[in-house]
Amino acid sequence: MRFDHDASLRPALRALRGYEPIAPPEVVAMRYGVPPERIVKLDGNENPYGPSPRALAALAAPYAAHRYPDPDQRRLREALAARHGVPAECIVAGAGSDELIDLLFRTYVLPRDRVVIASPTFGMYAFDAELHGAEVVDVPLRDDWTPDGDALVAAAAAARAVFIPSPNNPTGGTLPPALVGRLLDSGALLVVDEAYIEFAHAPSLAERAAAGEPLVVLRTFSKWAGLAGLRVGYGVLPAPMARVLMQVKQPYGVNVAAEIAALASLEDSALLDERACVLTGERDRLAAQLAALGWLQPAPSEANFLLVRLDRGDALSVREALRRHGVFVRAFDHPRLRRHVRISVGTTADSARLLDALTAIAGELATEGEARS
Numbered sequence: 044m045r046f047d048h049d050a051s052l053r054p055a056l057r058a059l060r061g062y063e064p065i066a067p068p069e070v071v072a073m074r075y076g077v078p079p080e081r082i083v084k085l086d087g088n089e090n091p092y093g094p095s096p097r098a099l100a101a102l103a104a105p106y107a108a109h110r111y112p113d114p115d116q117r118r119l120r121e122a123l124a125a126r127h128g129v130p131a132e133c134i135v136a137g138a139g140s141d142e143l144i145d146l147l148f149r150t151y152v153l154p155r156d157r158v159v160i161a162s163p164t165f166g167m168y169a170f171d172a173e174l175h176g177a178e179v180v181d182v183p184l185r186d187d188w189t190p191d192g193d194a195l196v197a198a199a200a201a202a203r204a205v206f207i208p209s210p211n212n213p214t215g216g217t218l219p220p221a222l223v224g225r226l227l228d229s230g231a232l233l234v235v236d237e238a239y240i241e242f243a244h245a246p247s248l249a250e251r252a253a254a255g256e257p258l259v260v261l262r263t264f265s266k267w268a269g270l271a272g273l274r275v276g277y278g279v280l281p282a283p284m285a286r287v288l289m290q291v292k293q294p295y296g297v298n299v300a301a302e303i304a305a306l307a308s309l310e311d312s313a314l315l316d317e318r319a320c321v322l323t324g325e326r327d328r329l330a331a332q333l334a335a336l337g338w339l340q341p342a343p344s345e346a347n348f349l350l351v352r353l354d355r356g357d358a359l360s361v362r363e364a365l366r367r368h369g370v371f372v373r374a375f376d377h378p379r380l381r382r383h384v385r386i387s388v389g390t391t392a393d394s395a396r397l398l399d400a401l402t403a404i405a406g407e408l409a410t411e412g413e414a415r416s
């Protein structure tokens with residue numbers, strides 16, 4: 044008898060839905076006949092300014108691409124330790140914070156364990172839960188997109204872990220500090236994903252994680268440092284947990300180019316902080332401009348994106364109409380987001396193109412009343 048791949052497939056993977064990533068812009072642009080240089084890409088929460096000048100210079104200079112990277116990530120962990128004021132032994136880096144999410148599941152989550160999320164939220168937690176045969180317990184955000192604290196704490200008490208981004212993707216709100224304390228006492232591991240914290244007023248919880256609370260703080264170079272394509276993220280966590288993750292991880296997850304770009308970015312952190320500040324200013328200006336159009340309602344956001352409620356058309360018709368103008372925004376396959384799009388904050392010129400396109404398409408879209416009749 045030969046190997047039967049269907050019969051041998053792990054049961055947890057038989058009905059796998061998979062993660063729905065965004066398509067490369069050239070692919071979408073070609074479909075819509077838009078010249079690539081005309082694209083305004085506001086669908087991936089990327090940094091419109093790109094990597095810092097020092098990171099670009101480090102990547103342009105010769106580096107040892109023929110050598111394996113340091114499996115202990117010594118230089119990167121030391122530099123991150125200095126940035127956060129925590130011991131290097133509390134840090135683990137990976138190929139994007141996505142790798143850290145996967146590592147946490149592989150290390151701590153058993154099949155059939157419960158994992159709590161608060162939807163709508165970042166899709167990777169449910170994706171990894173499915174991959175590992177864990178049960179997702181969703182405690183939906185309230186109508187104003189704030190977390191339902193009591194329900195979250197109750198669900199956490201019967202779960203292995205709770206995954207919450209602060210600020211949350213796609214809604215943009217942060218986790219209330221009082222709720223953090225209650226979740227830490229729930230018995231579950233609390234994972235606070237701070238991918239967008241550089242755009243928020245809320246302080247990072249990294250020091251509390253390093254101090255030994257049952258807490259993992261996830262961070263990334265993808266947004267603040269503009270290195271999404273190089274894939275570098277990290278976790279700050281209690282030292283004993285970090286030691287285990289360092290043993291479980293792939294030895295060479297952070298590649299040599301990613302490591303030198305991340306180190307150079309940390310040397311350029313003042314400039315990157317300034318760019319984040321410019322983006323938050325642009326975010327607030329854009330939110331006011333969108334609201335002024337009269338049919339768009341942006342939710343308050345502490346991140347580099349806005350979740351916008353549509354009083355005309357729906358998520359798919361607005362995304363489609365904007366694509367024909369070369370402006371890419373994100374729509375979600377989520378029952379509560381059928382009339383919302385997520386718009387990443389770009390440059391002032393990007394906002395101007397977006398606003399022009401929205402003005403141009405407004406007439407084509409049905410208002411809510413018309414859509415029902």
Ligand code: PMP
Nearest residue numbers: 139140141208212238263265276
């Ligand atoms: N966490 C959240 C909340 C995100 O929105 C994203 C990216 N969309 C990530 C993590 C992934 O970050 P990375 O590029 O570091 O894997």
